[in-house]
Amino acid sequence: MxxxxxxxxxxxxxxxxxxxxxxxxxxxxxxxxxxxxxxxxxxxxxxxxxxxxxxxxxxxxxxxxxxxxxxxxxxxxxxxxxxxxxASEEIKILLLVNDFNSEKKTIYNEMIQKLSNQATVDYCDYSLFKKIVKGNLDGYQYYVIMPGFESKHQEELNELLLKINSEKLILLDTKLDQLANCKGGMYQDFKEDIYNALVEASTLLKKYEKLILIFPEDKMHTYPADIIAGFKRFCGFNQFKYEIYNDASCIDPKSYKKSAFVVLEEADLVTIIKNIQLSKMKLAKDTGILSYNDTALKEVLAEGISVITADFAKMGQIAADMILGQVSGLVKNDFHFMSRASL
Structure with missing residues (x-):
């Protein structure tokens, strides 16, 4: 040719x-x-x-x-x-995420497993990523990026991403309009996702008189405000009383009675469970917990914490498929409710 x-x-x-x-x-x-x-x-x-x-x-x-x-x-x-x-040589991939927590480790591990011996995946922090983009972009065939950094970094990150050949760029979790032509991406619709997952959980939630969302405002780069909008929409359409707090420590344990919590951060989850135990209340009877994003710990904590969660394993698998040329374009990630003992 x-x-x-x-x-x-x-x-x-x-x-x-x-x-x-x-x-x-x-x-x-x-x-x-x-x-x-x-x-x-x-x-x-x-x-x-x-x-x-x-x-x-x-x-x-x-x-x-x-x-x-x-x-x-x-x-x-x-x-x-x-x-x-x-074409058969090992592919070098750089992975940048905002926080290498258990969910991101799942993405990383699934990519490694799916790519097998065809690629190496290097994880880097933001400062190293900046150096690579400014000085050694040719060192990697693909860049897998999960945006969602603090505002002081996010604007700069958006500019750095524009320096990367769009054919080498895969975005996870968040859509960026200025990078609509990247090789591929897998995204969440945070407003619709939480609304639809709460609808799935609504039969169990109906036994509670009030829903309390613990939304950490200092983590809005990780948890978009659309989560609040989706939560309010569900409560409005289903006639639930609701309250929103920045952290669990400001809630009087007495108000736990007949309330169900939607908890984003694990630190808040631990605080709520401790207060429930100190107050001699029973999970799924006196009060309930619904946590955001699943982890292995939540499967066993307090006999099982119900979750509304993205499929992080699938996110890693799809990223690998995009690198291998088996999937292209923007793909909507799954988000669903998993019932356990806490509701």
Missing amino acids: KHDFIQLDICDDSNTPKYKQIIDSITWSIKAGKLKSGDKLPSINQLSFDYYLSRDTVEKAYRYLCAQKIIQSIKRRGYYILDDSG
Whole structure:
């Protein structure tokens, strides 16, 4: 196949020399299956024209690729892909999440398991991610990002993400309008998700006189305000009295009676369980708990905590499928109610 134009990931701000960026872009395209053995590359003049590069820079990159027997030069015909075996080499993936908690570990573990020996997944924190984007973008074939950082970082993160080739970018959990053309993404609809999950739980919730949402305002980068909107919508449509608190420590345990709690943070969950035990109340009889997002601990804590939860295992699996080219576009993640002993 003849390629009059190929997509290269060339960054003017990168510390990586331009000729090396050309090499890395072409080898990445081979690994991604976009270039195959026998495909014709643009001429040196054409590539230098398309990307405002010097002819010497492109020639140096092509000369290196020829020396490595990745491409070949055929007299009077041009340059061709000689070896596409790089497509079977191990893929390098960078994972950035806002907090490496048990849910994020599930995503990481599922990606590792699904990708098996085909890839390595490196986890990094925000400061390291900034350094990589500014200096070594070519070091990874894919970037799997879960946005949702504190406001002081989020705006900067949005700008950094724009520097990454959209074909290398996979977003999890949150949709970002300015990155609608990324390779893929799996998102939650926080307002609809909590509303529909509470509807699933409504039969058990009806025995309580009031619902209390514990919503930590200092964690709004993790828990969007749409959660409050979905909670209020459910209470309004189903005629539930409700209250909203920032943390469990400000609630008088006496008000626990005939109330069910919707709890986002595990610290608040522990506070509520302690107060229930001290007050000699019984879970699922005097008061109830519904926790946000499932963990292995919640399966056994207090004989089982009911949850409304995203499917984090599926999130990791779908991210892996997107890297392998088996899934593309935006995919809505599952969110559902799991009944246990606490309601």
